[in-house]
Amino acid sequence: MSAPETVDICECWARDGLQSWPTVVPTEGKVAVLRAAIDAGINEVDATSLVPPRYAPQFADSHDVLAALADTGVKARVLAPNLKGVRRAVELRAELGGFIDTVGFPISASEPHNLANVKRTHAEHLTAIADMVRCAHDGGLRVIVAVATAYGCPLIGAVDEGVVFDIAARLVELGADRLMLSDTTGLADPVRAGAYHSRARAEFPGVELVAHFHDTRGSGIANAWAAVLAGATCIDASLGGIGGEPSTVEQNHAGETGNIATEDTVVLLERAGIRTGIDPGLLIEVGRTAARVLDAPTRSQVQHTGHGLTPQGAQR
Amino acid sequence: MSAPETVDICECWARDGLQSWPTVVPTEGKVAVLRAAIDAGINEVDATSLVPPRYAPQFADSHDVLAALADTGVKARVLAPNLKGVRRAVELRAELGGFIDTVGFPISASEPHNLANVKRTHAEHLTAIADMVRCAHDGGLRVIVAVATAYGCPLIGAVDEGVVFDIAARLVELGADRLMLSDTTGLADPVRAGAYHSRARAEFPGVELVAHFHDTRGSGIANAWAAVLAGATCIDASLGGIGGEPSTVEQNHAGETGNIATEDTVVLLERAGIRTGIDPGLLIEVGRTAARVLDAPTRSQVQHTGHGLTPQGAQR
Numbered sequence: 154m155s156a157p158e159t160v161d162i163c164e165c166w167a168r169d170g171l172q173s174w175p176t177v178v179p180t181e182g183k184v185a186v187l188r189a190a191i192d193a194g195i196n197e198v199d200a201t202s203l204v205p206p207r208y209a210p211q212f213a214d215s216h217d218v219l220a221a222l223a224d225t226g227v228k229a230r231v232l233a234p235n236l237k238g239v240r241r242a243v244e245l246r247a248e249l250g251g252f253i254d255t256v257g258f259p260i261s262a263s264e265p266h267n268l269a270n271v272k273r274t275h276a277e278h279l280t281a282i283a284d285m286v287r288c289a290h291d292g293g294l295r296v297i298v299a300v301a302t303a304y305g306c307p308l309i310g311a312v313d314e315g316v317v318f319d320i321a322a323r324l325v326e327l328g329a330d331r332l333m334l335s336d337t338t339g340l341a342d343p344v345r346a347g348a349y350h351s352r353a354r355a356e357f358p359g360v361e362l363v364a365h366f367h368d369t370r371g372s373g374i375a376n377a378w379a380a381v382l383a384g385a386t387c388i389d390a391s392l393g394g395i396g397g398e399p400s401t402v403e404q405n406h407a408g409e410t411g412n413i414a415t416e417d418t419v420v421l422l423e424r425a426g427i428r429t430g431i432d433p434g435l436l437i438e439v440g441r442t443a444a445r446v447l448d449a450p451t452r453s454q455v456q457h458t459g460h461g462l463t464p465q466g467a468q469r
Numbered sequence: 470m471s472a473p474e475t476v477d478i479c480e481c482w483a484r485d486g487l488q489s490w491p492t493v494v495p496t497e498g499k500v501a502v503l504r505a506a507i508d509a510g511i512n513e514v515d516a517t518s519l520v521p522p523r524y525a526p527q528f529a530d531s532h533d534v535l536a537a538l539a540d541t542g543v544k545a546r547v548l549a550p551n552l553k554g555v556r557r558a559v560e561l562r563a564e565l566g567g568f569i570d571t572v573g574f575p576i577s578a579s580e581p582h583n584l585a586n587v588k589r590t591h592a593e594h595l596t597a598i599a600d601m602v603r604c605a606h607d608g609g610l611r612v613i614v615a616v617a618t619a620y621g622c623p624l625i626g627a628v629d630e631g632v633v634f635d636i637a638a639r640l641v642e643l644g645a646d647r648l649m650l651s652d653t654t655g656l657a658d659p660v661r662a663g664a665y666h667s668r669a670r671a672e673f674p675g676v677e678l679v680a681h682f683h684d685t686r687g688s689g690i691a692n693a694w695a696a697v698l699a700g701a702t703c704i705d706a707s708l709g710g711i712g713g714e715p716s717t718v719e720q721n722h723a724g725e726t727g728n729i730a731t732e733d734t735v736v737l738l739e740r741a742g743i744r745t746g747i748d749p750g751l752l753i754e755v756g757r758t759a760a761r762v763l764d765a766p767t768r769s770q771v772q773h774t775g776h777g778l779t780p781q782g783a784q785r
Contacts, residue, residue: 156660305777310779311779338777339770339774339777340740340777341740342737342740342741342742343694343737343741344472344741344742344743345741368770369770369774369777370733370736370737370740370770370771370774370776370777371690371730371732371733371736371737371769371770371771372690372733372736372737372740374687374688374690374691375690375691375694375737378659378691378694378695379694410770410773410774414687416687417686417687417688418687420686420687420688421658421659421686421687421688421691424656424657424658424686424688425658425659425660425661426658426660427660453687454655454684454685454686454687454726455686455687457726458655458685458686458726460686461621461654461655461656461685461686463626463627
């Protein structure tokens with residue numbers, strides 16, 4: 154358990170952040186925010202979802218959003234719900250370029266949650282994932298899989314650690330390049346976040362761990378920090394802390410849940426002497442742009458107080 | 470660095486929380502919140518300040534607030550700005566009872582900050598503190614001293630770790646029973662919060678360490694958690710995250726700075742399997758009462774989302 158020298162940040166505003174947003178955000182607003190974030194130093198974005206537009210009208214512009222990032226040098230991650238989605242991701246990569254780097258999809262450690270979400274048992278879903286991983290790899294894409302509800306499930310409560318790691322091990326066998334032990338609904342704590350990432354680091358040495366914690370109960374940054382100390386090398390975060398489960402969209406809209414805020418996360422890391430490659434001052438500006446595009450309040454504290462860092466870096 | 474089995478919480482709403490509040494809160498409102506917090510399991514309160522009412526009208530009711538706590542079994546902490554204030558604390562303890570347990574005062578590790586606040590150099594202030602500690606101990610009170618601006622100063626920027634620990638060592642020599650390496654303006658990070666508390670734990674073995682972090686930049690809970698892992702046994706927190714420096718009172722009023730929120734802190738700890746003795750559900754109710762008394766929004770996330778714990782405790 155020691156702090157790394159660098160941590161990568163994946164900016165999730167445009168996909169996980171907007172996934173439950175009640176209005177469709179204009180493509181130019183999305184692109185303006187993403188390009189500004191990249192200018193501030195973000196080098197990976199969770200850019201869009203390939204869920205069909207009839208289910209997710211927010212992402213009907215997935216092609217155009219990705220096309221607008223092709224010249225930026227960023228790595229793009231896209232969500233694909235099924236094999237058809239992965240095929241689409243491969244097509245987009247072939248058309249738009251290798252910056253479309255990673256395709257992602259979830260499997261819930263809670264089987265009832267998985268059944269509710271994708272109408273598949275674990276066994277059925279893992280069979281499907283095997284095909285999805287193969288297709289992605291054949292198309293040159295890396296694969297990130299989120300083990301959702303890893304710390305607890307809104308439907309069934311406790312989720313057994315053994316089940317989480319059985320699924321994670323199976324995903325690694327199937328070829329997952331990157332893994333998230335995701336806390337989508339704010340049920341993690343720093344003790345388990347640290348323990349789970351330590352165990353994953355030990356059991357899956359070749360796999361990149363990405364810390365994915367929502368701030369539903371105010372402990373998201375503490376959980377992500379615990380995951381980083383335990384071996385996660387990338388943190389998912391969202392400008393302004395935008396995001397949240399569909400069921401909590403009302404709270405989300407009031408700014409009360411969602412991903413951890415990118416601005417606060419980056420300032421914490423830079424202050425701790427951990428380099429992110431991101432300019433905190435520019436990032437705060439981007440967060441303001443993002444709040445304007447959504448006409449919504451921010452959950453980032455540093456948006457209000459400033460980053461408080463000296464020009465030389467951490468004030469220490 | 471390992472998680473303890475229990476952590477104490479000191480509820481700071483009524484003193485640190487209200488210190489910069491722009492309106493004087495009626496005594497009955499303060500008492501209602503404090504008694505409800507105690508009923509929820511809080512066993513220490515930062516109850517009031519003995520700064521003279523002409524400087525701090527918020528605390529003109531210090532006697533009555535303390536008198537209303539005498540039958541609760543809580544331990545009360547009071548702030549005293551100088552020797553006269555400590556004498557008043559001793560008088561109040563003699564009159565009202567031994568539940569008035571601790572008297573506290575700050576010294577800024579940044580000498581310019583100390584000069585601005587109390588018009589004394591470090592040497593002058595430490596001389597005064599020697600008398601204050603003696604008077605407190607003679608009157609049966611324990612002493613807590615806050616080394617303010619320990620992680621950085623809004624006036625001078627970086628604060629040398631050596632100065633922080635020289636002052637802390639001197640305070641321990643003078644008899645401080647409890648010590649805070651305080652981050653009043655949100656300039657700490659979990660690496661330094663952990664390192665400073667580890668060092669203090671090693672150098673001052675007989676002294677209780679109290680974690681005092683404001684959430685000015687969104688990392689307050691992560692910093693407090695790091696301090697707990699490093700040996701702090703008590704956390705200062707404020708219902709709804711109320712509080713803040715006088716200079717940031719506008720932001721505070723908008724709910725944008727202040728102490729870490731007691732509700733979120735307790736839920737994090739209980740979820741992590743660390744017992745606080747506090748009922749999270751009752752505490753959330755108290756936080757609602759506190760928000761009503763102030764007619765102000767809360768910064769606590771669990772106020773909006775619920776604690777998500779099972780009746781048996783942590784959902785795990």
